[in-house]
Amino acid sequence: xxxxxxxxxxxxxxxxxxxxxxxxxxxxxxxxxxxxxxxxxxxxxxxxxxxxxxxxxxxxxxxxxxxxxxxxxxxxxxxxxxxxxxxxxxxxxxxxxxxxxxxxxxxxxxxxxxxxxxxxxxxxxxxxxxxxxxxxxxxxxxxxxxxxxxxxxxxxxxxxxxxxxxxxxxxxxxxxxxxxxxxxxxxxxxxxxxxxxxxxxxxxxxxxxxxxxxxxxxxxxxxxxxxxxxxxxxxxxxxxxxxxxxxxxxxxxxxxxxxxxxxxxxxxxxxxxxxxxxxxxxxxxxxxxxxxxxxxxxxxxxxxxxxxxxxxxxxxxxxxxxxxxxxxxxxxxxxxxxxxxxxxxxxxxxxxxxxxxxxxxxxxxxxxxxxxxxxxxxxxxxxxxxxxxxxxxxxxxxxxxxxxxxxxxxxxxxxxxxxxxxxxxxxxxxxxxxxxxxxxxxxxxxxxxxxxxxxxxxxxxxxxxxxxxxxxxxxxxxxxxxxxxxxxxxxxxxxxxxxxxxxxxxxxxxxxxxxxxxxxxxxxx
Amino acid sequence: xxxxxxxxxxxxxxxxxxxxxxxxxxxxxxxxxxxxxxxxxxxxxxxxxxxxxxxxxxxxxxxxxxxxxxxxxxxxxxxxxxxxxxxxxxxxxxxxxxxxxxxxxxxxxxxxxxxxxxxxxxxxxxxxxxxxxxxxxxxxxxxxxxxxxxxxxxxxxxxxxxxxxxxxxxxx
Numbered sequence: 253x254x255x256x257x258x259x260x261x262x263x264x265x266x267x268x269x270x271x272x273x274x275x276x277x278x279x280x281x282x283x284x285x286x287x288x289x290x291x292x293x294x295x296x297x298x299x300x301x302x303x304x305x306x307x308x309x310x311x312x313x314x315x316x317x318x319x320x321x322x323x324x325x326x327x328x329x330x331x332x333x334x335x336x337x338x339x340x341x342x343x344x345x346x347x348x349x350x351x352x353x354x355x356x357x358x359x360x361x362x363x364x365x366x367x368x369x370x371x372x373x374x375x376x377x378x379x380x381x382x383x384x385x386x387x388x389x390x391x392x393x394x395x396x397x398x399x400x401x402x403x404x405x406x407x408x409x410x411x412x413x414x415x416x417x418x419x420x421x422x423x424x425x426x427x428x429x430x431x432x433x434x435x436x437x438x439x440x441x442x443x444x445x446x447x448x449x450x451x452x453x454x455x456x457x458x459x460x461x462x463x464x465x466x467x468x469x470x471x472x473x474x475x476x477x478x479x480x481x482x483x484x485x486x487x488x489x490x491x492x493x494x495x496x497x498x499x500x501x502x503x504x505x506x507x508x509x510x511x512x513x514x515x516x517x518x519x520x521x522x523x524x525x526x527x528x529x530x531x532x533x534x535x536x537x538x539x540x541x542x543x544x545x546x547x548x549x550x551x552x553x554x555x556x557x558x559x560x561x562x563x564x565x566x567x568x569x570x571x572x573x574x575x576x577x578x579x580x581x582x583x584x585x586x587x588x589x590x591x592x593x594x595x596x597x598x599x600x601x602x603x604x605x606x607x608x609x610x611x612x613x614x615x616x617x618x619x620x621x622x623x624x625x626x627x628x629x630x631x632x633x634x635x636x637x638x639x640x641x642x643x644x645x646x647x648x649x650x651x652x653x654x655x656x657x658x659x660x661x662x663x664x665x666x667x668x669x670x671x672x673x674x675x676x677x678x679x680x681x682x683x684x685x686x687x688x689x690x691x692x693x694x695x696x697x698x699x700x701x702x703x704x705x706x707x708x709x710x711x712x713x714x715x716x717x718x719x720x721x722x723x724x725x726x727x728x729x730x731x732x733x734x735x736x737x738x739x740x741x742x743x744x745x746x747x748x749x750x751x752x753x754x755x756x757x758x759x760x761x762x763x764x765x766x767x768x769x770x771x772x773x774x775x776x777x
Numbered sequence: 778x779x780x781x782x783x784x785x786x787x788x789x790x791x792x793x794x795x796x797x798x799x800x801x802x803x804x805x806x807x808x809x810x811x812x813x814x815x816x817x818x819x820x821x822x823x824x825x826x827x828x829x830x831x832x833x834x835x836x837x838x839x840x841x842x843x844x845x846x847x848x849x850x851x852x853x854x855x856x857x858x859x860x861x862x863x864x865x866x867x868x869x870x871x872x873x874x875x876x877x878x879x880x881x882x883x884x885x886x887x888x889x890x891x892x893x894x895x896x897x898x899x900x901x902x903x904x905x906x907x908x909x910x911x912x913x914x915x916x917x918x919x920x921x922x923x924x925x926x927x928x929x930x931x932x933x934x935x936x937x938x939x940x941x942x943x944x945x946x947x948x949x
Contacts, residue, residue, distance in 0.1 A: 418822050422811075494820035498820045569821045569825035580826050581826070581849070583827045584844040584849070587838075587841035588875060589867035589868065589871050589875050590842060593787065594806055595806030596804055596806065596862070598804055
């Protein structure tokens with residue numbers, strides 16, 4: 253049966269039909285729809301497949317490893333920067349090895365459509381010494397779930413599945429297979445205790461598996477070879493293959509690379525019959541660097557490092573066609589009556605009232621800095637508010653404010669959303685409390701994970717208790733309702749807490765207007 | 778046969794219900810999606826520069842943002858009513874004039890859909906305007922698809938949407 257599926261949905265359905273028992277994830281563009289699809293799927297409900305959102309990517313990775321230990325198939329999903337959050341668990345899962353198949357899905361975002369960097373998750377697979385699959389289309393994304401779980405169980409290692417925004421968020425027809433049964437509970441009898449004495453032996457075992465991983469890549473149906481008379485050999489990685497086919501059709505001497513470690517023999521054979529290689533890959537020049545090493549300094553290798561393709565940003569049909577020497581058609585001149593239209597906070601959003609109040613109070617403190625965090629409220633950095641001095645990674649608002657306060661900066665204010673606070677802000681708040689840091693933390697609580705479309709937020713209804721439990725003084729945990737009519741009260745509370753020399757937490761709480769509207773509609777029906 | 782279509786507008790206007798690009802871009806910013814229809818296998822998800830047969834836009838300025846992607850033989854089908862949520866929105870008369878120099882058709886789709894008694898059917902009017910240019914799907918194919926998509930919501934909703942769609946076809 254054929255279905256029209258987003259790349260993310262193809263991954264989700266591929267996993268369900270491959271006998272998945274649990275998906276563990278924290279929302280992050282462009283990976284969110286995978287978990288949402290599983291949450292809404294009838295068979296997943298019938299089977300009781302775990303799909304509730306996790307607090308962050310590290311808890312997700314560890315829970316999935318636990319499910320694998322118990323013998324069942326598990327999937328972890330995240331956006332690329334989530335790999336940084338779960339890196340400790342991920343890298344060490346290669347040392348423990350796995351029992352039930354374990355796929356770690358990383359959705360990379362070249363061009364930073366909704367991200368703060370364009371790091372390439374293939375580096376993580378190489379770093380942890382595990383295989384990586386990189387589908388070129390939605391069908392492969394679907395097929396690679398069953399394939400990846402089998403490969404994971406055969407090698408006893410986690411598999412990274414790397415996709416990019418264009419694949420994750422694009423729809424195509426996918427041939428769907430019948431669902432397989434889940435694996436039975438059969439906990440590992442091996443010791444996964446990474447004490448140095450055991451870890452050393454396990455690390456040697458992981459190294460011994462590298463040959464099998466390379467063999468799997470050489471024989472992989474996904475690393476296919478296409479031949480022509482062209483003297484320029486092409487390595488087309490992941491979705492780059494589509495742009496190559498679009499530009500030159502069948503007139504290409506190429507190796508399509510969709511499974512790593514690299515199929516060295518296939519690449520050497522291609523190099524031998526060509527005069528040069530062009531490496532086309534979305535993201536960072538991972539393969540280009542490796543191939544330079546493989547072929548030696550004398551062999552010309554072109555790609556992003558040589559300027560034949562742009563060093564930054566996602567691949568496009570245009571830049572690939574240009575690198576292949578194909579001319580593009582004549583284009584219209586850019587429109588004259590044009591202005592940028594950046595994203596903005598919704599009209600009526602509570603974050604707006606928080607920034608209005610904050611700006612009003614801070615106007616009296618010229619030396620102030622506001623340390624921001626990751627969520628819709630990062631848009632407070634743009635006009636009309638322009639309130640933020642920083643936004644780096646999940647949770648950094650609190651810890652950066654603390655560090656700046658340690659250096660003597662006053663007032664140091666942190667603003668963080670409810671979901672980001674439970675993701676990575678709580679531990680930083682404990683540091684601040686233990687150090688009696690002079691900071692004011694605003695947890696702008698809209699009762700949801702707003703930026704990714706309104707997923708459940710792990711700490712809803714628990715924030716006062718969490719702050720008190722971490723040791724914030726009860727009289728300095730303040731709750732307000734961010735509405736224009738409450739402006740006098742909100743500004744008074746902010747002013748009082750800035751003047752308090754210690755850790756204070758202000759919780760402006762009002763539901764996201766998007767989820768509010770959705771809930772109202774659901775009630776009506 | 779192959780038709781490459783760019784769908785665009787402002788986040789919140791309903792383009793996302795056709796395409797998916799969550800994240801910040803859904804909030805009042807420019808949004809676009811590439812739709813590729815083909816009877817033969819195609820590879821790329823993205824349309825190349827000068828490759829689009831159609832730009833279908835919910836907003837006049839947005840309809841010109843992707844001009845580099847429009848084929849010289851292509852066409853713009855757009856709402857004529859500006860959505861002004863930025864302080865530096867261009868002069869409207871100049872914008873309409875520039876749009877007229879391009880191969881384009883425009884219509885106040887909101888007013889037309891209101892006149893049809895379907896104030897939420899502006900996107901159906903726009904689809905109707907574009908329908909004769911899609912080619913790979915006939916106007917009748919699209920009418921049938923609208924009936925199928927809205928059948929869950931009852932006969933009245935189907936009729937209201939077809940009425941808006943037909944009004945668009947009439948204005949194309």
